[in-house]
Amino acid sequence: MSFLKEFLEFLKENKKLWLIPLLVVLLGVGGLLIVAKSSALAPLIYTLF
Numbered sequence: 670m671s672f673l674k675e676f677l678e679f680l681k682e683n684k685k686l687w688l689i690p691l692l693v694v695l696l697g698v699g700g701l702l703i704v705a706k707s708s709a710l711a712p713l714i715y716t717l718f
Contacts, residue, residue: 680686
């Protein structure tokens with residue numbers, strides 16, 4: 670958790686807050702890909718794309 674805290678402080682200090690939505694979207698897509706490969710929800714997830 671210290672990495673996350675330090676990263677957020679870096680974003681605030683360097684005025685890079687616009688990166689937060691980008692990272693959230695990338696993590697969400699990555700999570701969907703992991704779930705799609707390893708569960709019975711794969712057909713449902715594939716219909717979203």
